[in-house]
Amino acid sequence: MLVDGMKNESLSLLTIGSPASRDLALWDVEHSRLKFSLRIDHSVNFAIVSSTHKAVFCGGADTGVILTVSLTSGSLQQTFVAEEYSGMMDLTIAVDLIFVATPASGVVVISVTQNVVTGHLRDPKSSLVPTKLLVSSRNDTQLIVGYKHGHIHIFDVNTEAVIRSLSGHSGQINSLHLLPSGQLISSADDQRGIIWNHELCGSQESGNDPPGMSEMWTKSKLKVSETSEVFFGDPSESLVNYRANCYTVDSTQHLLYAGSSCGIIQVFSLETGEFLCDSEKGS
Numbered sequence: 001m002l003v004d005g006m007k008n009e010s011l012s013l014l015t016i017g018s019p020a021s022r023d024l025a026l027w028d029v030e031h032s033r034l035k036f037s038l039r040i041d042h043s044v045n046f047a048i049v050s051s052t053h054k055a056v057f058c059g060g061a062d063t064g065v066i067l068t069v070s071l072t073s074g075s076l077q078q079t080f081v082a083e084e085y086s087g088m089m090d091l092t093i094a095v096d097l098i099f100v101a102t103p104a105s106g107v108v109v110i111s112v113t114q115n116v117v118t119g120h121l122r123d124p125k126s127s128l129v130p131t132k133l134l135v136s137s138r139n140d141t142q143l144i145v146g147y148k149h150g151h152i153h154i155f156d157v158n159t160e161a162v163i164r165s166l167s168g169h170s171g172q173i174n175s176l177h178l179l180p181s182g183q184l185i186s187s188a189d190d191q192r193g194i195i196w197n198h199e200l201c202g203s204q205e206s207g208n209d210p211p212g213m214s215e216m217w218t219k220s221k222l223k224v225s226e227t228s229e230v231f232f233g234d235p236s237e238s239l240v241n242y243r244a245n246c247y248t249v250d251s252t253q254h255l256l257y258a259g260s261s262c263g264i265i266q267v268f269s270l271e272t273g274e275f276l277c278d279s280e281k282g283s
Contacts, residue, residue: 011030012026012028012029014026014056014071022044024039025037038075040058042060043063045061045062052095053112055069055071055077056068057093059088061086061088064083064088065079065081066079067079078112080110082117084104084117085108087103089102089103090131091133094140094157096111097111101130102130103129105120106120106127107121107145107155108120119160124162129149130147131173131174132174133145136154141156142154143157147172148172148173149171149172150170150171151173152169152173153165166186166196168186169188169190169192171189171191172188173187175187175193175248179195179249179270183195184196185256193258253270255270255276256268264278264279266279
């Protein structure tokens with residue numbers, strides 16, 4: 001992953017080795033040199049870079065271990081270990097908090113400075129399993145949580161209360177992204193991408209009124225129907241279905257990239273929803 005948010009630092013690249021090598025390295029891209037390399041004792045499934053802490057937070061799903069490594073010295077700073085972190089589905093950070101999505105305990109909230117669990121964010125009506133986390137870029141006391149069965153909740157971290165709930169997906173949430181306007185883009189295993197048409201993380205005055213969907217990318221909008229197939233090699237030998245299941249936005253915030261399990265990347269205009277190109281046809 002690229003690390004470009006630290007002041008007075010050149011553009012850097014963070015690399016994490018295979019489960020067998022278990023090494024973490026930071027490279028100075030502009031000067032083509034290795035800044036540091038560190039072997040860690042646990043496998044890493046998630047790595048989140050914090051420019052505030054000038055550190056990378058590494059989480060291991062199988063071990064339930066979270067490590068903090070300094071990006072300036074390459075040294076291990078902190079270790080968070082608890083049985084309830086095991087099987088973690090996602091990991092993200094705010095200014096002084098770590099959020100861990102777990103199958104059994106909901107979203108666990110950890111204080112970075114105190115190295116203790118300070119709370120749990122749970123679905124108030126059932127034991128839904130969180131799969132994707134996103135801290136609001138406009139209000140870091142609000143956390144957006146996507147769940148295994150397609151629900152999305154927005155929590156007030158301080159009160160641990162749900163301030164908004166979004167319904168529109170029928171599959172596991174696997175991608176959450178906020179636009180500069182405050183609109184949320186979500187995608188799920190139902191092969192649907194949704195842009196929610198209200199600013200989600202601003203005023204809470206209308207928090208009980210769930211926002212609607214301004215645009216929706218379904219398989220048909222992606223020019224792929226329920227029975228569409230793409231051929232590789234001899235059509236009689238293999239049929240691979242499009243499954244658009246991950247989305248991201250470019251740095252200009254104008255383009256939406258939809259990735260599918262068959263390796264096709266499709267590009268759409270965020271302003272019009274128009275299909276622009278895909279990785280097979282080019283621009």
